[in-house]
Amino acid sequence: xxxxxxxxxxxxxxxxxxxxxxxxxxxxxxxxxxxxxxxxxxxxxxxxxxxxxxxxxxxxxxxxxxxxxxxxxxxxxxxxxxxx
Numbered sequence: 001x002x003x004x005x006x007x008x009x010x011x012x013x014x015x016x017x018x019x020x021x022x023x024x025x026x027x028x029x030x031x032x033x034x035x036x037x038x039x040x041x042x043x044x045x046x047x048x049x050x051x052x053x054x055x056x057x058x059x060x061x062x063x064x065x066x067x068x069x070x071x072x073x074x075x076x077x078x079x080x081x082x083x084x
Contacts, residue, residue, distance in 0.1 A: 040064070 008020040045064055052060050063073060
């Protein structure tokens with residue numbers, strides 16, 4: 001938020017904006033709706049794991065236990081840090 005505040009202040013200083021939205025006192029946060037968010041029931045998680053191949057099962061287990069997203073998982077490597 002500090003970075004955005006600074007950028008908008010500079011935009012005002014340089015004449016790109018008349019005033020910063022921060023000066024109005026309004027919230028600058030986006031309202032998020034989690035209508036599509038839901039968690040698997042225990043039975044659903046068990047069924048998912050039982051249908052996974054032996055190669056895929058550890059990845060699905062990590063996802064279920066940590067809540068990591070696809071991009072976070074795909075960026076991970078196996079082994080000690082700095083070994084790759």
